[in-house]
Amino acid sequence: MSDEVSIDQEVYDRLIGEGKSERIARAKAKAASVRKAKLAEGATLGPRPAEQAAKALEEFRANAGGGGGVATKTAAPADAGGGGGRLTPEERAARVAASLGNGGAKEPASMGVPQSGDHTHRLLALVPPAGIQQVQAKQQDKVYTWPHLLLVEFVSLLAAGSLLLIASFFLDAPLGSLANPNEVPSINKAPWYFMGLQELLAYFHPMIAGVTLPGVFLVALMAAPYIDKNPSAKPENRKVANMAFTFFLTFWGLLVIIGSFLRGAGYEWVWPWVQGLGFTL
Amino acid sequence: MANKDLKTTVQDNVIWKSIFRPGSIYRKGYRDTSRDRALASMNNVLYHLHPVKVKRHGLKLTYTYCLGGLSFFMFILLTVTGIFLMFFYTPAAGAGTEIAYLNMRELSASVTFGQLVRNLHRWGAHAMVFTVFLHMARVFYHGAYKPPREFNWVVGVILLTLTLLLSFTGYLLPWDQLALWAVTVGTNMMGFTPVFGDQVQFVLLGGVEIGPNTLLRWYVLHVLFIPFVTVIFLAVHFWRIRKDGGISGPL
Numbered sequence: 351m352s353d354e355v356s357i358d359q360e361v362y363d364r365l366i367g368e369g370k371s372e373r374i375a376r377a378k379a380k381a382a383s384v385r386k387a388k389l390a391e392g393a394t395l396g397p398r399p400a401e402q403a404a405k406a407l408e409e410f411r412a413n414a415g416g417g418g419g420v421a422t423k424t425a426a427p428a429d430a431g432g433g434g435g436r437l438t439p440e441e442r443a444a445r446v447a448a449s450l451g452n453g454g455a456k457e458p459a460s461m462g463v464p465q466s467g468d469h470t471h472r473l474l475a476l477v478p479p480a481g482i483q484q485v486q487a488k489q490q491d492k493v494y495t496w497p498h499l500l501l502v503e504f505v506s507l508l509a510a511g512s513l514l515l516i517a518s519f520f521l522d523a524p525l526g527s528l529a530n531p532n533e534v535p536s537i538n539k540a541p542w543y544f545m546g547l548q549e550l551l552a553y554f555h556p557m558i559a560g561v562t563l564p565g566v567f568l569v570a571l572m573a574a575p576y577i578d579k580n581p582s583a584k585p586e587n588r589k590v591a592n593m594a595f596t597f598f599l600t601f602w603g604l605l606v607i608i609g610s611f612l613r614g615a616g617y618e619w620v621w622p623w624v625q626g627l628g629f630t631l
Numbered sequence: 632m633a634n635k636d637l638k639t640t641v642q643d644n645v646i647w648k649s650i651f652r653p654g655s656i657y658r659k660g661y662r663d664t665s666r667d668r669a670l671a672s673m674n675n676v677l678y679h680l681h682p683v684k685v686k687r688h689g690l691k692l693t694y695t696y697c698l699g700g701l702s703f704f705m706f707i708l709l710t711v712t713g714i715f716l717m718f719f720y721t722p723a724a725g726a727g728t729e730i731a732y733l734n735m736r737e738l739s740a741s742v743t744f745g746q747l748v749r750n751l752h753r754w755g756a757h758a759m760v761f762t763v764f765l766h767m768a769r770v771f772y773h774g775a776y777k778p779p780r781e782f783n784w785v786v787g788v789i790l791l792t793l794t795l796l797l798s799f800t801g802y803l804l805p806w807d808q809l810a811l812w813a814v815t816v817g818t819n820m821m822g823f824t825p826v827f828g829d830q831v832q833f834v835l836l837g838g839v840e841i842g843p844n845t846l847l848r849w850y851v852l853h854v855l856f857i858p859f860v861t862v863i864f865l866a867v868h869f870w871r872i873r874k875d876g877g878i879s880g881p882l
């Protein structure tokens with residue numbers, strides 16, 4: 351016999367028909383066929399959690415009624431009417447108290463922890479299945495970080511590392527002549543990522559170009575998530591935001607390109623093929 | 632055969648077992664099961680940045696383009712190469728004793744791998760600015776700054792600023808004409824800060840113009856202060872990614 355579990359074709363087809371994804375349909379169909387096989391072997395499948403919970407609750411109520419020394423003014427009237435699938439708050443308190451051995455009435459029956467002085471804290475309490483919080487999160491398609499994500503990261507790290515190493519092997523970082531505060535070079539430029547600001551300097555007063563505008567840009571950038579209240583992340587629903595950001599990036603990129611490549615001595619406009627590149631990294 | 636024995640000898644002893652916790656992929660008896668895959672993340676300090684499981688769509692190269700990760704890789708690479716450079720560099724530039732500049736010349740002339748490491752540091756710095764920019768763009772176009780990730784975007788903008796500052800303070804350190812004048816353009820602008828312009832410039836330059844004091848100041852900022860602040864914000868950034876439910880999307 352192979353390791354492959356056969357799948358329940360009927361269930362599979364039905365789920366696919368309902369528009370479930372191929373993975374989910376396959377998994378459920380597998381489970382269904384396993385369940386069938388077990389039933390065929392005469393195995394009794396365990397009680398469903400809800401039944402189990404109800405049973406545990408009943409047992410508990412039966413015992414508590416007999417009275418451990420703790421205050422169990424239970425048999426809450428609300429309970430009789432309602433589903434009765436849950437402990438009332440009083441019952442829960444009684445139950446916790448009983449398991450902690452409070453009130454000095456009785457030793458807790460089955461905690462298994464000796465009550466010698468060595469133990470300074472005991473936080474363990476029994477939680478009825480019905481008391482467990484059910485988190486209703488959407489099932490997501492997830493994979494293990496190791497090996498899947500770490501492999502991708504490792505490869506991209508190697509690729510980037512080798513690219514940089516090759517570049518560093520063939521291209522030397524520039525080193526000019528010794529700094530001389532008395533000799534202003536004819537071509538005088540900031541590093542490329544500040545070239546946009548320097549280009550703005552050509553049009554505006556330095557206080558505007560060097561302080562006000564960058565300040566406004568930074569604050570606007572930080573405020574973006576609070577301004578853009580559109581909950582959708584789909585490109586087709588956020589044309590305005592995408593256009594605004596693209597405009598901003600293009601504008602900034604243009605400034606950097608102009609400043610880097612089209613400005614020469616004295617920050618005059620030049621064509622790089624006429625006067626050469628006035629640009630160093 | 633011999634190979635297998637060697638592996639057993641290396642892995643099956645007290646020291647090895649004390650280093651690699653159960654489930655580590657380096658530990659003897661690692662099996663490719665769900666349990667051990669989960670333990671591989673939980674029991675390794677480096678992998679612990681990651682959750683045990685990640686959304687499948689986030690693995691697609693075209694979702695993150697690995698840009699955040701590459702920015703971080705650049706930061707690590709710059710730290711390592713930067714420490715190497717620190718062994719050969721003195722931030723001194725008094726008139727006639729411009730040791731900083733001499734150090735740069737010696738670095739390429741007589742330090743083994745000096746030029747190569749300097750190149751890596753230089754190109755790596757440009758690359759980091761670039762990847763951080765692109766990372767920001769990809770986050771924007773994916774709308775990945777939307778609730779609950781608004782604040783992580785703000786942290787990101789701070790990281791962008793810190794990256795630029797790191798790059799800019801480093802630019803001065805070779806103390807050549809290029810460095811001096813490129814930085815002058817920038818610091819002149821700061822002088823136009825409303826009201827406090829002169830004071831801001833004075834504090835940053837350690838004087839009224841760029842000189843030896845500026846070099847020392849920017850050196851300390853570059854190798855200690857700004858990296859320190861950056862690491863703190865990186866920690867918050869990575870922590871928030873997980874607290875905000877991992878990577879955003881799918882779109």
Ligand code: HEM
Pocket residue numbers: 695697698699700702703706763766767770773775776780783784785786787788790791794865868872877878879880
């Ligand atoms: C030093 C610079 C930075 C580093 C090392 C870094 C690192 C990372 C990493 C590793 C991720 C995981 C996802 C991915 O790789 O894309 C991430 C996500 C994120 N980053 Fe950054 N980042 C940096 C700068 C920025 C900047 C400048 C911004 C925005 C202005 C930003 C905003 C975000 C946001 C909002 C996320 C969550 C994205 C999502 O859930 O899809 N980060 N960052």
